[in-house]
Amino acid sequence: MSSCVVDLPEDIIVKILCRLPVKSLIRFTCVSKRWRSLIISDPKFGKSHFQFASQQKTLRRKVLLTSYPAVIEPGSTPNACYDGSWKKWAEDKFITLFQSLDDKFSVKNFTFPSEEIEDLEEMGSCNGLVLVGRPCRDHYKSLFIWNPSTGFFRKIPHPSFRMKSGRYFLNYGFGHVSASDDYKLVSVVPAPNDMLEVHIFSLSANIWKVITAPYSSYPCWVNRHGTFSNGAIHWVTPCGNKTLDPVIYAFSLAEEEFRRVPLPPVLWQNEEDRNPTKITTLVHLGGYLCIWSRKCFDTQGGEVWAMTEYGVPESWVKLFQFNIHDFRNVFDVEQSPWDLCFITEGDTMVLRLNKELLWIECRNEEKPVCSGRYRLEKVQPKLSNLAFYFRATIYDETLVSVAE
Structure with a gap:
């Protein structure tokens, strides 16, 4: 019986490949140079594959672990790396380590495709692209766009900030504009004459542009890292201001302008001057704009709220309220510094x-239950005064890339 090789048309092959998972496609890059170029380097194919996976709800999400050592200052507490009284190791250089963690807790180590790997941080992710850099107090030392799934990598040129006094904090965010299929990095800094400079980098145009806004849009945001949701980057103003109610400032990536998103008034109606409420935006994998509310000087728990209809103040709902003492059987709540990283589509913290x-x-009025835990492997040498610090965020497993 003779064998028969069917030579399928290119468009049919592409449609078939678009329906396969990323993990399988990465293996298939060894079939031929054409397949490798298509899977790894073709932005059009990467976009089509992402759109199909999004429509079919087959996107795989993984946790990106970014870890690096930090030196504890003399006289600081053992938890100093969490309360801000730590500094980066300066004399002996230690590289930042990147790892992925899937839903079965299997770990993959990444080799970051640049020699500039000291003190890098994950600064945001969108559609599988991860913004990585070294954000200092008032400037960047390095900026990259990276797809951990494919190795796609681009260095971003540094913006030119007019003010470099070291007296303000650089605020930033990263997201996608659906209408133009462009990815944008936003950096917000104070400018002369009581104005605000918004530096916007377009990946498709490969240029920075600068627009200005009234300084009143920037009283003092709680987090430097803005949260991308519904086409905008979001920051929260602090509570405790007697003249201004706390509010979310959203910067639309399409219109390139600020707008205000109201917060649930119940969060600060009984505000205490000595212990104000701290509100920060969160990543919710269901696509909602989400916030975490807790007292500044009370780390015992908090409330998580979601805006179920974006832009509609009446749509805020409390997803759950929790107290850290409910987890006494899981870890030492008195000695362990903790942070809330993100909320899953199923409302898991x-x-x-x-x-x-x-x-x-967290389900209704029932006690919170720990459904999974992962302990990082020891990946740094033991040295005196050396603490271990890591971040955890979610990224989509995609083939997305952006041509220069």
Whole structure:
């Protein structure tokens, strides 16, 4: 019986490949140079594959772990790397380590495609592209766009900030404009004459542009890292201001302008001057704009709210309220510094503490339950005064790239 090789048309092959998972496609890059170029380097194919996976709800999401050592200042507490009284190791250079963690807790180590790998941080992710850099107080030392799934990598030129006094903090965010299929990095800094400079980098145009806005849009945002949701980057103003109610400032990436998004008034109606409420935006994998509310000087728990209809103040709903003492059987709540990383599509909280990630299920009035935990492997040498610090965020496993 003779064998028969069917030579399929190119468009049919592309349609078939678009329906396969990223993991399989990466293996198929060894079939031929054409397949490798298509899968790894073709932005059009990467976009088509992402759109199909999004429509079919087959996108795989992984946790990106970014870890690096930090030196504890003399006289500081053992938890100093979490309360800000730590500094980066300066004399002996230690590289930043990147790892992925899937839903079965299997770990993959990445080789970052640049020699500039000291003190890098993950600064945001969108559609599988991760913004990586070294954001200092008032400037950047390095900026990159990276797809961990394919190795796609681009260095971003540094913006030119007019003010470099070291007296303000650089605020930033990263997201996607659906209408123009462009990815944008936004950096917000004060400018002379009580104005605000918004530096916007377009990946498709490969240039920075600068627009100005009234300084009143920037009283003092709680987090430097803005959260991307519904086409905009979001920051929260602090509570405790007797003249201004706390509000979310959203910068639309399409219109390139600020707008205000109201917060639930119940969060600060009984505000105490000595212990104000701290509100920060969160990543919710269901696509909602999400916030975490807790007291500044009370780390015992908090409330998580979601805006179920974007831009509609009446659509804020409280997803859950939790107290850290409910987790006494999971970890030492008195000694372990912790942070809330993100919320899954199923409304599961992912907490970071010491060298662990915890998946916490909160259902109605029932007690929170720990449904999963992962402890980071020891990846740094033991040295005196050396603490271990890591971040955890979510990224989509995609083939997305952006041509220069």
